[in-house]
Amino acid sequence: MSATGSRTTRVLGVAVLIGAALLVYLAFVATDPDVRIDATSGEEIGQFDAVRLIYVHVPAAIIAYLAFFVTAVGSAVVLKNRSVWWDLVAGASAEIGSLAAALALITGSIWGRPIWNTWWEWGDVRLLTTLVLFMLSLGYLAVRRLEGTAEMRAKRSAVVGLLLIVNVIIVNRSVEWWENQTLHQQSTIADATIEDLTLFTLFFSMFLGLAAYVWMLIHRFRLAWLERQDERFGLDEAIERRRAEAEGVST
């Protein structure tokens, strides 16, 4: 059994693995590629099989939003009542959020090459704001490692943690606020223009991403807790040793 595992995490972990296998089936076998016929030219248009990348790109972006939201909530609680539990949850969630944001950027870039004919577009506000969000999350993780007392570190990182949620809102709304400065489309889920099975697979991928996030968060939180205990136990041991040495000298 792993050091941070429990029955809940094992069940959840197995469910995520089965879900991942099911997602691969749904994404590559059950759903159709995006192919439409252009009304004027009669040619085939659409994203073709590249559309299957949305089943990993969209959940990665959604999980990044969620993870940074949890970090911001944790940061607010830390600033209010100095809770160690929320400080560790905020840090664990930010690390997973950074991973998710990086995956969203990479998969988006891979999807953009065949569809937009470019790996990256500096003028696109959503790409740029997502990159800023990713960099800010790295900054948050760096601030957590700065020298100082536990209280100072927690306060400093909590302030940066709150900035993350502001940036999440900007990223999410960017395609509407600056609709002429983005290659991204606005939300298509509400338009009901996506086929049923494609829509189901998209929602399933987001649900699976959520389950994977919860699994990782539990393990990462428990690791952070163990590291904290290890640090404190090591300190206690050193103090005991010094005390024993001092007593040995005085007698």
Next chain:
Amino acid sequence: MTHVGYLIAGWGVVFVGCGGYAWSVLRRARRVAARVPDERARWMTSRDAERIGES
């Protein structure tokens, strides 16, 4: 199937990224847990959490 290379790269980076991260967390946890006595390795909940700066 079209765009096979892009699909392999996109899905691959997600599976490798998530799998690699999960593996590294479990490995680090096993290493740290070996140094922490059992009685100190109980997870706290938000209710019994202590305040930052308290020992």
